[in-house]
Each structure stands twice: as structure tokens, then as C-alpha cells.
Amino acid sequence: MSSKTWAAVDDYIVSSLFEADPVLDAVIATNRKQGLPAIDVSAAQGKLLSLLVRIRGAKRVLEVGTLGGYSTIWMARALPADGKVVTLELDPHHAKVAHSNFERAGVSKLVDLRVGPALQSLETLAAENAGPFDLIFIDADKPNNPNYLTWAMRLSRPGTVIICDNVIRDGAVLDEDGRDPHVEGARAAFSFIGGDKHLDGTAIQTVGAKGYDGFAIAIVE
């Protein structure tokens, strides 16, 4: 089974189950044209995020790691009219592209984009009493996973859903002696979720257009 098959099956999933969405396709095209790395979630993953927002009945969503706002738009579109996604991005160029993508997708009123190191933005959000959030998607610099999970717990309440992306990394998550900071970040997410008695979680391995990876998902108890 090859990555070519995984990508083809992803195409099949999308063409069978969703309406064609020229706006989201244009967002991906813009992100590439503007030189952003191709590390947005896939369409099938974006759809999963939007379903999770709806399943949870989330009104307040926090995202750590915006890039060009592709995943943000999927989640924003699943919110009620008085909902909000607060999304945090370090890179001003990524944030500028995301801002224009939010305009194009007609979700600007539903999105609060904060530019700067996420750890600083999270501190500001806590000072503003911006929590609790109903769903939190962590998808930024992986070595900070434990810090983001710590903040996620502070900005959550029982019932909050926390998703942490890219925790399988081609199976490298098994490499307990490795020194790859991304793998260490993935393993730290497992230690955090497994070790916090207020979190009940699992992780799902995924293959698809983005290769072999996976995400952890947990509910705050």
C-alpha cells in the first residue's frame, strides 16, 4: 500500500462525501502561491474538525497554529452565528494570508486571529478571561505541545474537547531514544494526556493525502 493509494482514497472520500468547495480550494491555492508550507490539514481532516465542532455543539473554539487559516475556516463554518474561533499564529506573513483567506471565505466575523508567539497570546487570553473554550485544536510548534496542553487545561472546562495533531509522525513516536524535537513533542503529548487524571483520551493513526500520521483526542473531565 503506497502513499499514492492513500492520496487517491482521500480524493475518493472527498468527492463522494462533500460538496465541491471552490473557496476552500482557492484558500489552498493561495497558501501555496504565497509560499506557505503545505502543512495545512487535508480536506478530510478539515471536515472531521468541522464535524467535531458540530458534535460538541461548540461555540468557542481555540486553535494554536493558524498557517493560512484552512483548518480555521473549516471550524468557523461549523459554528453558530454567535460563535468564535480564536486562532494563534507566530508568523506575520502566515497571519496576513490567513486574514485575506478569512475575508474570502466570509468568516472574518467568526474569527479572532492573534499574531505572536502562542504562549504569549495564551497568557493574554487567560488575562482577558477568554475561556473556557469548548474545543481546542493544537497544531503549532510540536516541542511546545506540553505547554499548549497545560494552557488548554487552564482554558477549558469539563466537556472541552482537545485535539493535538501530528502525534504519530510515520511511527517515529515509538522512538523513545530519538532526539527529534518533533517526536519528543509527540511523545510529550502522550505523556501529558495519559498522565492527567482530568483527561480521557486516545490517539488515532491516519493515512491519506498528508502521509502517515495521526492525532490525539481527549475530553476534559
Ligand SMILES: C[S@@+](CC[C@H](N)C(=O)[O-])C[C@H]1O[C@@H](n2cnc3c(N)ncnc32)[C@H](O)[C@@H]1O
Ligand atoms: C501545521 S501549521 C498549522 C496548520 C493549520 N492548522 C491548518 O491546518 O491549516 C503550524 C503553524 O504554527 C505556527 N507556529 C509555529 N510556532 C508557533 C508559535 N510559537 N506560536 C504560534 N504559532 C506558531 C507556524 O508558523 C505555522 O503557521
